[in-house]
Amino acid sequence: MSTTAIAVAEHENYLNKEYGIKSWLLTTDHKRIALLYLMSITFFFFIGGFFALLIRLELLTPAGDLVQADTYNKLFTMHGMVMVFFFLIPVVPATLGNFLVPMMIGAKDLAFPRINLLSWYLYMIGGVLIMHCMLTGGVDTGWTFYTPYSTAFTNTKIIEAGLAAFVAGFSSIFTGLNFIVTVHRMRAPGMTWSRLPLFIWSQYATSIIMILGTPVIAITIVLVAAERLFHLGIFDPKLGGDPLLFQHLFWFYSHPAVYIMILPSMGIISEIIPCFSRKRIFGYKFVALSSIGIAVLGFLVWAHHMFVAGMSVYAALVFSFLSFLVAIPSAIKIFNWTATMYKGSISYQTPMLYAFGFLGLFTIGGLTGLFLASLGIDVHVTDTYFVVAHFHYIMVGGVLMGYLGGMHFWWPKISGRMYPEGWGRLAALIVFIGFNLTFFPQFILGYLGMPRRYWDYSHMPEFQILNVLSTAGSTILGVGYLLPMVYFLWSMRYGKLAPDNPWNAAGLEWKTSSPPTTYNFDETPVVDFEAYDYEHIPDREVPGES
Amino acid sequence: MSHSSAATAPNPALRHHFAEMEQQKNAASLGMWLFLVTEIMFFGGMFCAYLIYRLQHFNDFAAASQSLSIKLGATNTAVLITSSLTVVLAVHAARHGKRKLLVLYLLATIVLGCTFLGVKAVEYTDKFKEHHVPGPSFNFAPEYMQGHPEQSPVDMRHAEMFFSLYFVMTGMHALHMIIGVGLFSGLTWLAWKGRYTKDYYTPIEMAGLYWHFVDVVWIYLFPLLYLISRHR
Amino acid sequence: MAEHSSSVGFYILIFAILLVLTATTVGAAFINLGPLNPILALGIATVKALLVVLFFMHVKGASEKMTKVVILAGLFWLLLLLGLTLADYGTRLWS
Numbered sequence: 001m002s003t004t005a006i007a008v009a010e011h012e013n014y015l016n017k018e019y020g021i022k023s024w025l026l027t028t029d030h031k032r033i034a035l036l037y038l039m040s041i042t043f044f045f046f047i048g049g050f051f052a053l054l055i056r057l058e059l060l061t062p063a064g065d066l067v068q069a070d071t072y073n074k075l076f077t078m079h080g081m082v083m084v085f086f087f088l089i090p091v092v093p094a095t096l097g098n099f100l101v102p103m104m105i106g107a108k109d110l111a112f113p114r115i116n117l118l119s120w121y122l123y124m125i126g127g128v129l130i131m132h133c134m135l136t137g138g139v140d141t142g143w144t145f146y147t148p149y150s151t152a153f154t155n156t157k158i159i160e161a162g163l164a165a166f167v168a169g170f171s172s173i174f175t176g177l178n179f180i181v182t183v184h185r186m187r188a189p190g191m192t193w194s195r196l197p198l199f200i201w202s203q204y205a206t207s208i209i210m211i212l213g214t215p216v217i218a219i220t221i222v223l224v225a226a227e228r229l230f231h232l233g234i235f236d237p238k239l240g241g242d243p244l245l246f247q248h249l250f251w252f253y254s255h256p257a258v259y260i261m262i263l264p265s266m267g268i269i270s271e272i273i274p275c276f277s278r279k280r281i282f283g284y285k286f287v288a289l290s291s292i293g294i295a296v297l298g299f300l301v302w303a304h305h306m307f308v309a310g311m312s313v314y315a316a317l318v319f320s321f322l323s324f325l326v327a328i329p330s331a332i333k334i335f336n337w338t339a340t341m342y343k344g345s346i347s348y349q350t351p352m353l354y355a356f357g358f359l360g361l362f363t364i365g366g367l368t369g370l371f372l373a374s375l376g377i378d379v380h381v382t383d384t385y386f387v388v389a390h391f392h393y394i395m396v397g398g399v400l401m402g403y404l405g406g407m408h409f410w411w412p413k414i415s416g417r418m419y420p421e422g423w424g425r426l427a428a429l430i431v432f433i434g435f436n437l438t439f440f441p442q443f444i445l446g447y448l449g450m451p452r453r454y455w456d457y458s459h460m461p462e463f464q465i466l467n468v469l470s471t472a473g474s475t476i477l478g479v480g481y482l483l484p485m486v487y488f489l490w491s492m493r494y495g496k497l498a499p500d501n502p503w504n505a506a507g508l509e510w511k512t513s514s515p516p517t518t519y520n521f522d523e524t525p526v527v528d529f530e531a532y533d534y535e536h537i538p539d540r541e542v543p544g545e546s
Numbered sequence: 547m548s549h550s551s552a553a554t555a556p557n558p559a560l561r562h563h564f565a566e567m568e569q570q571k572n573a574a575s576l577g578m579w580l581f582l583v584t585e586i587m588f589f590g591g592m593f594c595a596y597l598i599y600r601l602q603h604f605n606d607f608a609a610a611s612q613s614l615s616i617k618l619g620a621t622n623t624a625v626l627i628t629s630s631l632t633v634v635l636a637v638h639a640a641r642h643g644k645r646k647l648l649v650l651y652l653l654a655t656i657v658l659g660c661t662f663l664g665v666k667a668v669e670y671t672d673k674f675k676e677h678h679v680p681g682p683s684f685n686f687a688p689e690y691m692q693g694h695p696e697q698s699p700v701d702m703r704h705a706e707m708f709f710s711l712y713f714v715m716t717g718m719h720a721l722h723m724i725i726g727v728g729l730f731s732g733l734t735w736l737a738w739k740g741r742y743t744k745d746y747y748t749p750i751e752m753a754g755l756y757w758h759f760v761d762v763v764w765i766y767l768f769p770l771l772y773l774i775s776r777h778r
Numbered sequence: 779m780a781e782h783s784s785s786v787g788f789y790i791l792i793f794a795i796l797l798v799l800t801a802t803t804v805g806a807a808f809i810n811l812g813p814l815n816p817i818l819a820l821g822i823a824t825v826k827a828l829l830v831v832l833f834f835m836h837v838k839g840a841s842e843k844m845t846k847v848v849i850l851a852g853l854f855w856l857l858l859l860l861g862l863t864l865a866d867y868g869t870r871l872w873s
Contacts, residue, residue: 108563111573177580184844185573186563212855215584219591223714232680232710233703234595240703245598248863249591299858303866314869315862519563572842579845583852590856597860598867616804623800631793634834638786758835762827768800769819773807777815 013416013515028113029518034098035414036120040127041095042485044086047131051079053478056438056471062464064456072455073140074156078130080143085165086127088395089257092264093175093210094123096406097203099414101179103509104197106188106527108519111181112174119174126168133160142453144254147235147246151227158228162221169214169221172260176210179203188508190527197507197531198287202267205291209256209263209298217253220246244309251302259298261395262362263291265402266333269355272405273337274532275505276352277344281532283336290329297326304373308382316375323373330366334359349503350424354405357432361397365390368443383453386446392439404431404484412498416515417491423483431480437473441466506532559746571748578752582759585722589763592715596770599707606704610686611774613678614712615669619772622665623764629658630761633754640751643744645737652734652750655757659727666720673709680710712771719767722760729753784836792833799826 014031024032055075058066067075098116102109110116133139139161141150150158183196183204223234224246233239235246274281281287303311303319337359346352368390371377381387411419445466450457457463501510506529512521529536557567564570600607636651677685686705733753736742742750803822811818832838837845 111563112577113563115577173584177577177584180580181573181577184576185569208851211580211584212587212852215586215588216591216859219588219718222718223591223595226710226714230681230710232714233707234710234714240603240701240707242598242602244866245595245863248866249594252591252859252863299855300862303862311866312868312870312872314872315866318865319862524565576844576848579848583848583855586852586856587859590859593856594859594863598863601867616807620800620804624797627793627796627800630796630830630834631789634789635786638784638789641784755835758830762830765826765830766820766823769803769807769816769823773803773819775815776807777810 011513012517013513014518015416015515017518026117028109028117030098030102030110030113030116031414031516031518031520033116033120034095037090037094037098037123040120040124041087041091044082044127045091045481047134048079048082048087049478049481051075051082053474055079056474058455059457059467060471062456062458062461064458067455069455070140073142073453074138076453077139077142078134081130081139081161081165083395084143084257085168086123086130088261088399089172090123090168090175091261091399092268092403092406093172093179093203093206093260094120096268096403096410097179097206097264098175100410100509101182101200101203102186103512103516103520104200104507105183105186105191106508106521106525107182107186108521108524110178111186112178115174116178119171119178122167122171122174126164126166126171129160129164129167133157133164144250145221145224146250147224147227147241147243148237151224152236152238159225162225166218166221169218172210173214176207176214179207180211188525188527191508192527194285195527195530196288198270198281198284198291199264199267201288202263202270202291205295206260206263208292208295209260213253213256213260213299216249217257220249220253223249244306244311247306247309248303251305252299255302255305256295256298258391258394259294261399262402263294265358265399265406266291268402268406268409269337269358270333271505271507272351272355272409273340274534275409275503276349276355277341277346278534278537279340279344279532280534281336282339282342283332284531286332287336290332293329293332294326297322297329301326301373304378307375307378320373320375324370327366327370330362334363334366348425349408350419350421350428351405351409353425353428353432354401354408357428357435358398358401358405361393361401361435365393365397368393381446383451384446385442385450385452388452389439389442389446392442397435397439401431404428407484407488409503410509411488411491412502413509413514413516415488415492415495416498417495418498418502419484419491419495420487423487427480427483427487430476430483434473434475434477434480438470438477439473441469441473445470504537506534506537557745567745574748574752578755582755585759585763589715589718592711592718593766593770596711596715599704599711600770600774603701603704603707606701607708608775609700610678610705610708610712611771612776613676613686614772615672616772616776618665618669619768622662623768625658625662625665626761626764629655629662630758632658633757637747637751637754640737640742640747641744645740645742648737648742648750649734652730652737656727656730656734659723659730663720663723663727666716670713673713678709679713680706684709715767715771719760719763722763726753726757726760729756784839788833792829796826796829 014029024036027033027036054067055072058064058072058075064072098110137157139154139156139158141154141156141158145158145162183200187196226232227234227236227241231239233241235241235243237243270281270287301319301323303315304323307316307320337355368386372381372387372390408419408424411417445463446452448463450460450463457467498514500512500514502514503510508521508525508527509516511525560567560570564573632651632654636648636655639647639651673679677683684702684706686700686702730753733749737750799822803819806818806822807815831849837849
């Protein structure tokens, strides 16, 4: 390890306490594990993004000319699998969550540090399996593994891909378990439930879903694998089974999984908006409890993925109604964030730009979700690009905007260095423009009737112009995602040294050094203030603008 | 806790990030219970499949169920309940710091767990011989339906589904038993070496919770799989 | 903690009740009770499970409130899975 990077005499912290590969691979420090996750998850993000670009490139022209139909099926399957199981689900909890949860509640570490390390290894085992599966042929069922195609027809590597998702699922269960126990048992003196930062509330709600939902997908994968291996008749109608049962079990997890993805980002937004509006969060209790509300309601709506699959229309009515209910806690959050900004002294730093992006894109994604929850409209747009656009507005527009905002917000704490503010704002702008150019045309495409998962649309060439716009947008979006990676890496060496609290933000994580020491605090802090007490924090000198 | 020897020197089992043993123990206990909840949901997926198909194909399920040996099933239930008793006695011994008794009860639990698995193996072998294992050689003879000719004939596919679920559910349960036996083997070794004292026996307690949970799953599996309409 | 709920004699008593209940449920399966058969079988199983959870797993008395919340949440979610899936299968043949 070179020591030239440390030009200034730095205090001992979690990054420079020990060197060498062993001190990383065998670490039980939640901050180092967060960085291990950060590296591996970023890797998988670019793998999944690469598949996305190939998909968009194929759709540039109506003819299926870039890849074969079978290859295209594998492309969107692997894009979905990698992005869902190896990026979106772990991204915020495993990186920022791992780094911040103990720090925000004044603990030295998570409750089970070794299980935390184990969950990273499980993630990596799942990752190696999915990479091996990809390189030796891939899967073509779509990430949903619908039976009986997955169990009786396709000859691609279902079992290996299933095993990868199974193992990665356990990594996620252990993360959730660790967070819940940590929040219950490790809070510093004075850190009552009503003083918890909203990021913690959202991580807690996420963990509830991880613990209660993930085992169901695990057993569903086991049943699919058993059916495929031993020709059991559990879901295969030819053998007397019912494929809809698979869909019930699958969506019992996979719908709440959407909230595993979005809730942590909502938590990040709840941290960023008060800080850059210099105001106490509006309606703390409502924002906190709406996270729990989303987690619970999220489990009651899964069959809205099956409206056209042949389920009971009476049950469909009930599921449709329940799906509308999710809008209530989601809207509570949006309204409370905007109310927080009202008459605040807002500054347009990079994290805040991402938060603005989140508000707009999540609102569009959420409202189009209401369209899809209504039975009549759903029948019209099921399996079209309207659905694709809707969930990308939530998962990319929502989750990634929140994640990038959070990365910029806490990067000074994580690395001890400031990122270049000008580049940060530019990247945020590029991401916003690229995202909308990619996915807004897909709403129109879907409404006009372009089905998803088509590789060749030469019988409907009128759709090409919108597809060209979308492909162009995806290239811009790709640049927007590469930029932060480049300047974050650059800043680790050349960035300005970060002060302990560059944003004058509230919260325990800002009261320790940047980067923090191994045990986070020199002595266990005692909390005698509420979260977001911005009335009592002086305005900051904005570092980027001096 | 009523012991008075605490709080002179920190217990060597206290990990660095906890303030005191009490906090560490409570964290482990909450973590274990949360893990058991994930297990409820894991088995819940199979119970869900079982529930739906049993309601849809009740007669076929009843016919198939009657080919299972109620004697072996009931024996195994008794074996498992006895092992739960030995586990709870092991925890009791650990709480009172009786090392040899603790080791004895742990060994008894391992023996009972292996007995359960042995009986299960006998049952599986019988099913193989009778061609009741789903797959190409599956064959379900209708003689099990003797005595009630008014019933519609058994749909082989649905009988096969019953056995599919039977093997998946009992197989998953057996896998949990094997893990439990492995767990207790390690704990027995550590207990013999004197690792657990009356101030620190959390691992014994946690493994006990796991074992009892596996017992509870069997308590439901037994009537659901073995006891459908035996009176006919 | 209450001494009677953690003594060797008490554990053996619970064990004996569990064995009796097992014998009862096997016996009851051979009597025709119509729709009551599965209800009785599951009822006895639930009593047995409760005995194990309350006394062998020490949920009664010794453990704190959070444990109960966790268990009830787990059971509630299991019922959600079973109940809402049944809501589909149960109403498919209406109309």
